Amino acid sequence: MELNDLMNAPGEWLKGIGPEHDIVISTRIRLARNFSGFHFSNLLEDDEMRKSLINMVSEAVDKTPMMKERIFLDNLKLSPLDNEFLVERHLISRDHAREKRQRAVCFTPSEAVSLMILEEDHLRIQMLQSGFNLVEAWRIIDLLDSELEKNLPFAFHPQFGYVTACPTNVGTGIRVSSMLHLPALVMVKQLNKVLQALQKLNLAARGMYGEGTQAMGNFFQISNQITLGQDEADIIDGLERVIKQIIEHEREARRALVQKKRLRLEDQIWRAIGILKGARIISSGETMSLLSMARLGMDLEMIRGINTPKLNELFLLVQPAHLQKTSGRSLITRDRDVRRAELVRDRLKSVELV
Amino acid sequence: MNCNVCGKTEASIHLTEIVNNNMAEVHLCERCAQEKGSELGHQFSFSDLLAGLADFSPLMLSQAEAGQKCSSCGKSVADLGKSGRLGCPDCYKDLQKALLPLIKRVQRATQHVGKKPAAMAPKMKRQFALRDLQDKLRKYIQDEKYEEAAAVRDEIKKLEMGKLRAQDKKPESGGSEKSSKERTKDGIE
Numbered sequence: 275m276e277l278n279d280l281m282n283a284p285g286e287w288l289k290g291i292g293p294e295h296d297i298v299i300s301t302r303i304r305l306a307r308n309f310s311g312f313h314f315s316n317l318l319e320d321d322e323m324r325k326s327l328i329n330m331v332s333e334a335v336d337k338t339p340m341m342k343e344r345i346f347l348d349n350l351k352l353s354p355l356d357n358e359f360l361v362e363r364h365l366i367s368r369d370h371a372r373e374k375r376q377r378a379v380c381f382t383p384s385e386a387v388s389l390m391i392l393e394e395d396h397l398r399i400q401m402l403q404s405g406f407n408l409v410e411a412w413r414i415i416d417l418l419d420s421e422l423e424k425n426l427p428f429a430f431h432p433q434f435g436y437v438t439a440c441p442t443n444v445g446t447g448i449r450v451s452s453m454l455h456l457p458a459l460v461m462v463k464q465l466n467k468v469l470q471a472l473q474k475l476n477l478a479a480r481g482m483y484g485e486g487t488q489a490m491g492n493f494f495q496i497s498n499q500i501t502l503g504q505d506e507a508d509i510i511d512g513l514e515r516v517i518k519q520i521i522e523h524e525r526e527a528r529r530a531l532v533q534k535k536r537l538r539l540e541d542q543i544w545r546a547i548g549i550l551k552g553a554r555i556i557s558s559g560e561t562m563s564l565l566s567m568a569r570l571g572m573d574l575e576m577i578r579g580i581n582t583p584k585l586n587e588l589f590l591l592v593q594p595a596h597l598q599k600t601s602g603r604s605l606i607t608r609d610r611d612v613r614r615a616e617l618v619r620d621r622l623k624s625v626e627l628v
Numbered sequence: 629m630n631c632n633v634c635g636k637t638e639a640s641i642h643l644t645e646i647v648n649n650n651m652a653e654v655h656l657c658e659r660c661a662q663e664k665g666s667e668l669g670h671q672f673s674f675s676d677l678l679a680g681l682a683d684f685s686p687l688m689l690s691q692a693e694a695g696q697k698c699s700s701c702g703k704s705v706a707d708l709g710k711s712g713r714l715g716c717p718d719c720y721k722d723l724q725k726a727l728l729p730l731i732k733r734v735q736r737a738t739q740h741v742g743k744k745p746a747a748m749a750p751k752m753k754r755q756f757a758l759r760d761l762q763d764k765l766r767k768y769i770q771d772e773k774y775e776e777a778a779a780v781r782d783e784i785k786k787l788e789m790g791k792l793r794a795q796d797k798k799p800e801s802g803g804s805e806k807s808s809k810e811r812t813k814d815g816i817e
Contacts, residue, residue, distance in 0.1 A: 313701050313716040394713070420746060428745050429717035432752050434731065435740025437720045439713045441731050444720075446742040476736075503737020 277347065277356055281599060285363055285385035285402070288590060290582030292405015296573045297521050299453040299493065299586065302364070302402045303411045303510075305419055306395040306438045306447035310429040314439040315377075315392045324376035324392060331391050334425035335380055340418050341387070346380045349373070355604060358595035364402055366390055387418065394439050395447075397426070406452060406517065408510045416506070435502060445502030450513050451480075454520060457492040457570045458527035461539075465494075468520060476500045477516060491562035491589070496520065532574060543571035544627050551622050555608070556615040561592045568622070579624035588621050631657035693726040705730065758787055 287300040312318060312327055328348075335341045349357060349370065357371035366379050370393045377392035390398040399422070401415040429437045435445035443449070459465045469479050480495045496517055498509050531539050546567035549556075569585055571577040590596055592614050598605050601613055631639045632655050639655035694706045703715030705726040714720070720727065732738050744756060761784045768777035 308717055310717050314714060316711070316713050317701060317703070317715050416743070419743075423745055423747070430745050430748070431717075431720045431740075432755060433724070433739055434720050434727075435742060435744075437714075437717045441708075441714070441727070441734055444731065445735065445737075445740045448742075500735055500737070502731065502735040502740055505742040 277345070277352070277359070278599075280359075280363065280385070283383070284583070284587045284590065287364070287385065287402045287404045288583060288586040289404045290586050292403065292407055294521055295405040295582060297455055297524050298406040298517070299455055300364075300402055300404055301406055301408055301411055301452045302400060302450070302495075303408070303415050304401075304449045305399045305415060306436065306443045306449075307397040307399065307419070307422075307426075308429045308437055308439070309396050310427045312396065315394060315396060316439060318392070319375075321376055327396060328376065328378045328391050330426065331378070331380075331389070331397060334422055335389070337425050338418070338421045340421055341380070341382065341389075344380055344382050347378060349377050349379060355595055355598055359599055362590060362593040362595050364388075367393060369393060387415075395443070397422075406521075408450060408452070408514050412450075412506060412510055442499075443501050446504075446506050446509065448501055448506055448509060449497055450510055451495045451497030452513075452517050453493055453495050454517070454524070455491075455493055455566065455569060456520070456524050457566050458531055459520075459524050460492050461531060462527045464523065464527060468523065472496065472516070475512075475516060477513065490559060491566040493566075528570075528574065539574075540576050543567050543574075543576050547571065547577055547622070547625055547627065550618050551625065553615045553618070555611045556618065557611055558592060558594060558614065561614060561618060562589070565589055565592070568625075576628050577625055578628050579626050580622065584621070588618070591617060591621075629655050631655060631660050633657075633660040696723060696726060698722040754787060754790070758784065761787065 290299075292298075292301075308314060309327065309330070312323065318324055318327070332346060335344065335346070347360075349366070352360075354371075357366070360366045360379065361368055361371045363385060365381050365385060365388045367390065370377060370379070370390050373393070375392070377390075379388065379390050381388040386402055388400045388402070390400070399415060399419055401411050401418075403411050431437050436447040438444045438447055456465060456468075459468060472479055476499045478497050478499050480497070481490060481493070496513070498513050500509070504512075546564040550561075550564050550568065565585065565588060568577065568580070572580060572582070572585060591600065594610060597610050597613055597617070600617075605613060629639050631637050634657065637657035637660075639657050695704050697704050698715055698719040699722050700718040701715035703719055705723055708714055708727075708730070714723075728738055739759075741760075744753070748756075761780055765777055765780045765784065768774070768780060
């Protein structure tokens with residue numbers, strides 16, 4: 275299977291199934307692992323060493339039944355556009371795309387599992403699922419980690435646990451996060467309170483593409499910050515509890531808006547649909563904000579004619595790299611904005627106001 | 629408002645970072661700002677700064693501790709302060725003492741209690757098992773569950789006895805003075 279084949283199959287996590295899928299878009303668990311005998315990625319300058327590390331992982335993957343079906347890519351052989359494409363699909367991080375030295379990525383066709391090789395750590399194992407099922411996601415990635423471990427020399431310290439390039443990841447090396455859609459909390463201006471509370475609980479909130487990215491389209495990634503001193507099950511449990519509360523707050527805020535500000539809400543949603551269906555030129559930022567309203571409208575049944583998987587897919591297709599790949603060529607911003615408007619008008623053709 | 633770093637001088641420089649509707653503020657006096665100035669330009673994000681990772685100054689550790697180098701890659705804790713990253717897995721071993729306070733500040737804990745590699749050396753496995761049991765013992769005593777506590781205490785004894793017996797079984801090359809003494813003791817008993 276090739277990179278371009280991915281275009282025809284939206285990733286697993288977009289399917290919009292799974293518990294609480296109206297508010298929780300997806301859940302991600304990532305494990306950071308390093309190998310003894312090699313410097314950490316940043317210090318590993320020697321190309322031959324890097325290649326040899328990549329080969330070591332490749333061989334281990336070959337021996338791992340869970341990864342029998344997979345795509346293995348050398349990022350250096352991919353164009354910047356293709357690398358951006360992988361970032362938009364959440365298969366690699368921005369940093370991994372921008373790195374200039376040897377590195378690789380390996381993922382399953384469903385895009386549920388992705389292994390980044392020579393990102394900040396030697397190996398970053400990622401599991402991405404639709405909806406909110408942290409316990410299940412952990413069960414799977416735990417198994418995968420154990421299988422890979424049979425053929426890889428994971429570096430482990432008796433006191434500090436799994437060693438990582440940055441001490442902020444040491445210990446369990448786990449980063450658990452869920453991506454939430456919180457338009458109502460933003461509208462009733464409660465979001466900052468939520469974010470402040472999160473900080474006190476050692477949890478972090480970030481934008482759609484992780485560290486250093488902005489919160490576009492009212493999407494927020496909530497994740498743990500502490501990785502040492504608690505076991506994985508406790509970290510997951512802690513995050514799960516907090517997210518459940520945030521979900522409840524969002525639902526309450528939605529109820530309140532519907533009860534007390536229905537006309538205002540409908541107006542905002544209907545105007546969003548109006549622009550989306552009628553724009554000739556539209557930026558990705560504006561599209562994200564408007565699609566967020568569309569999503570809310572769909573959830574609240576104030577619009578009809580579109581479903582969750584289709585809308586999730588649209589969020590992905592309007593991103594810059596995806597847009598250019600579907601057009602078959604690189605586009606400058608203005609042309610992208612025109613193409614985007616065309617795509618959106620087409621995809622939302624059957625949407626009606628309720 | 630006093631400087632966040634030294635806590636002594638009045639802060640004259642106020643930095644605000646807004647990421648994802650989340651606002652983080654740092655207030656610095658001129659001197660600390662200058663000292664941190666080089667670090668702020670580096671790989672650090674504000675979250676690193678606030679997590680205490682960037683807030684590392686050689687004043688916190690002794691010169692020796694800060695300058696000590698890893699035997700495998702040559703990096704020191706001072707280097708960590710500049711780049712936010714360690715050099716290699718051995719850094720955690722060679723620089724353990726100096727890393728401890730830093731890790732404590734960032735993670736609020738210093739001991740890993742989670743998944744361990746299956747292929748762990750039996751000695752390490754025993755260490756972890758012992759520690760887990762000791763935690764359990766403490767909890768049971770706190771909760772006044774004395775019967776369960778006694779059972780755990782017996783488990784601990786068994787484990788510690790196991791450790792001695794394993795030392796006995798060690799081949800000639802591994803035999804330390806201690807274990808040969810114990811061997812004699814067992815022999816007499």
